[in-house]
Amino acid sequence: MIHLPSGQNKARAEKVSLFVTCLVDLLFPEVGLAATRVLERLGVAVDFPPGQTCCGQPAYNSGFHRDAARVARHFIEVFENSGAIVAPSGSCACMVKEYYPKLFAGDPVWEGKARALSHRVFEFSQFLVDRLGVRDLGARYPGKVAYHDSCHLLRGLGVREQPRQLLRGVADLELVTLERSEQCCGFGGSFAVKLGSISEAIADEKIAHLERCGATTLTACDMGCLMHLRGRLSRRNKSIRTVHLAQILAGSNGVDRGETHG
Amino acid sequence: MANRIPDLLLRSERAISDSQLQRAIDFATSRLRDHRAKIMPRMKGWEEMREQARELRLHTLAHLDEYLEALERKVMQRGGHVFWARDAGEATQYIIELASRRRVRDLVKTKSMVTEEIGLNKSLEQNGIHPVETDLGEYIVQLAGETPSHLIAPAFHKSKEQVAEIFSRHFGTSIPAEVKTIMGVARKELRGKFLAAPMGITGANFAVAETGTLVLVTNEGNGRLTSFLPPILVSILGMEKVVPRLADLELLLNLLVPSATGQRLTTYVSLLSPPRGPHETRGPQEFHLIILDNGRSSILGGPFADILTCLRCGACLNVCPVYQKIGGHSYGATYTGPMGAVLSPLLSELKNHDSLPHASTLCGACAEVCPVKIPFPDLLIGLRQSQVRQGKAPFGQSLVFSLWSWLWSHSRRYAFSARLARAFWPLLGNGRKFPVVSGWASGRDLPPPAPRTFRDLWHERNGRSRG
The missing domain is CATH 3.40.50.10420 (NagB/RpiA/CoA transferase-like)
Incomplete structure (x- = not known):
């Protein structure tokens, strides 16, 4: 019997617009392809609104709210007529969902639009588990995998168990417990550039925890954190791999076919 | 002792390389965190209490x-x-x-x-x-x-x-x-x-x-x-x-x-x-x-008044990833950690503490443990915003964000900027000479722009029907 991922019937009727995020679009397209493959395999119709750019979070977090609003208005226009919007990033999903209403608070036109959009935004793992009811995607990934809770996903969107549930459904994958998995990795967007050496010291602590749990792969739902940790790991010549959750879920033979950077 | 970003960074780097200090901070903060974690299951109705206390304080x-x-x-x-x-x-x-x-x-x-x-x-x-x-x-x-x-x-x-x-x-x-x-x-x-x-x-x-x-x-x-x-x-x-x-x-x-x-x-x-x-x-x-x-009365009634509800418990310090690395003295202010990063710049201390709101990854761990639910990330972002409004942000940064928002609020300009970055990447020493990211590249490898963006790959795969 062919193993059909659970929740597939529910997914047949779903249509989503993928907000791939600027980071994935420009630096890690393989993550976007993996997310698309996972969704399509479930029978979800995936659409990529081509006008999309960025959610505006870098400017928002740095206090440049006029610039953030300029980019956010563009985002809203691009996705205004979409149904569910799925992003392979807790951070960017949180920006749209939680911070757009704050950014446009008091604006007669845009606050309403931001609030309307807010209800339709999902982070990738949240969409799979909460909306589609999927746990097992029939994926295979041999190895010891540690999961890092990214801050906006965990504390902004309240997503803690969903990625772990999905990882437990992956064949040959041993989910190891990462000590203080909920502690920030030190990325923090512009923080990582402005206060680089503090950011690196925080990353080093995460790496120490990773090494203690014996993981060979680190996964998370945010390429910001993973880019930062990957950059630090490779600078320190560590062999731990970093992959986005979507890449693990997309792989069916233990090889992550989409990965190009390593 | 000045407190601009380079000063803060210098003190922090000194603290990070002091192994005795690192052990001490780790020992103290983890002990305080563990003690708090241990008693939490016994604190019935904690969330309601936090809500009540927040209302009482406000x-x-x-x-x-x-x-x-x-x-x-x-x-x-x-x-x-x-x-x-x-x-x-x-x-x-x-x-x-x-x-x-x-x-x-x-x-x-x-x-x-x-x-x-x-x-x-x-x-x-x-x-x-x-x-x-x-x-x-x-x-x-x-x-x-x-x-x-x-x-x-x-x-x-x-x-x-x-x-x-x-x-x-x-x-x-x-x-x-x-x-x-x-x-x-x-x-x-x-x-x-x-x-x-x-x-x-x-x-x-x-x-x-x-x-x-x-x-x-x-x-x-x-x-x-x-x-x-x-x-x-x-x-x-x-x-x-x-x-x-x-x-x-x-x-x-x-x-x-x-x-x-x-x-x-x-x-x-x-x-x-x-x-x-x-x-x-x-x-x-x-x-x-x-x-x-x-300086407290000038905070009252303003956008940062929430910080005046602080009980000085120190829980936000113990969970802050930044505090855990740089310790208290690096902040160069009386009040440190997340609560200090908000309060110190607002109080009429003689020193200018405008660097402190930037000493946070905005991870939100502080807000999660705060007994009076102070929304630290919002306050920190708000302080950064008020610096920008008062023209205190570095000119280069303002310029970069203006240019960035102009480029990225339009899909063609965005695509153009992506092509530009890819073309100039080798000239920028693979990112190391690029001013915005040089703070990054000193200790971390920077991924190069992908040879083809996701949207290129998508159009290739699905045809250009909607592009």
Whole structure:
């Protein structure tokens, strides 16, 4: 019997617009392809609104709210007529969902639009588990995998168990417990550039925890954190791999076919 | 000591490379975190309590004038003196004048952040008055000539060997690096000071408007001795620390103590109503309450007023990834960690602390543990925003964000910028020479732009029908 991922019937009727995020679009397209493959395999119709750019979070977090609003208005226009919007990033999903209403608070036109959009935004793992009811995607990934809770996903969107549930459904994958998995990795967007050496010291602590749990792969739902940790790991010549959750879920033979950077 | 970003970074890097300090911070913060985590399952209705406390604190701030006046009346009815200090200078001047009038040379003090904030000890010393700190940690910090590095554990950055060295130097005799011995020496020395001091100075964790009661929360009992033995008592209250009713203390203490130390209650919670009444035979004969503003009233009613609800428990410090790496002193301010990154730039300290709101990854761990639910990430972002509005952001940064938002609020311009970045990447030394990311590339490898963007791959795969 062919193993059909659970929740597939529910997914047949779903249509989503993928907000791939600027980071994935420009630096890690393989993550976007993996997310698309996972969704399509479930029978979800995936659409990529081509006008999309960025959610505006870098400017928002740095206090440049006029610039953030300029980019956010563009985002809203691009996705205004979409149904569910799925992003392979807790951070960017949180920006749209939680911070757009704050950014446009008091604006007669845009606050309403931001609030309307807010209800339709999902982070990738949240969409799979909460909306589609999927746990097992029939994926295979041999190895010891540690999961890092990214801050906006965990504390902004309240997503803690969903990625772990999905990882437990992956064949040959041993989910190891990462000590203080909920502690920030030190990325923090512009923080990582402005206060680089503090950011690196925080990353080093995460790496120490990773090494203690014996993981060979680190996964998370945010390429910001993973880019930062990957950059630090490779600078320190560590062999731990970093992959986005979507890449693990997309792989069916233990090889992550989409990965190009390593 | 300047406090621009490069200064902050320099101090931080020094702290990060100090392995003794790193071990000490790790030990102290993880202990405090563990203690808090251990008691949390026993704190039934914690979330409701936090919500109630937040409302209570915001209500108090909204009626601060009324509650402070009520407090003043109560204290004066009992024969106490009340002085409203607009700033640090007024507060210290009042104490110095009082001490001179009463010919006070030596006095005892409890650990108090508000006295650190106004630089009291230094001002006293400059006027020939010698304060002795009576909290063990604060005493160590005082003997070392330093400032506290944590709201509730002021000397955690010192190892017992370092403390033994400081004590040996101070007492002119060799003191072994044993905690018990060190404590014994301090106790013996401080007992004498308590008994001899003509004046005691305390801060106040709370002051109750309804009854004029002062509340001191300690684990060492030094608060009790300082406020009870000397004939003159001076207490300094940050004006936001007033509480409407005596009954409100239950809620606030139930939140403060578990958040701070993970205890159900501290060893000593002292409720004081000085001065000594006509039929009382003990306690201070003279009492002065100083209500300190020092910039607080300018925060009231503004977008950052939430920070005035802070109970000074220190829980946000213990979970902050930045604090855990750089420790307290790197902040270069009295108040450190997330609460300090918000409060320090807002208070009228002489220094400019505009770098501190940037010393955060905005991870939100602070807001999660805060007993009064202060929305730290929002406040930190708000402070960054107000810097931008006031034109304080670096010109280059403003330019980059203007250009960026112009490019990225339009899909063709966005695609153009992506092509541009890819084309110029090798010329930029693979990112290392690119000004915006050079802070990144010094310690982390930067991924190159993908040869083809996701949208290129998507169009290739799905055709250009909608593009």
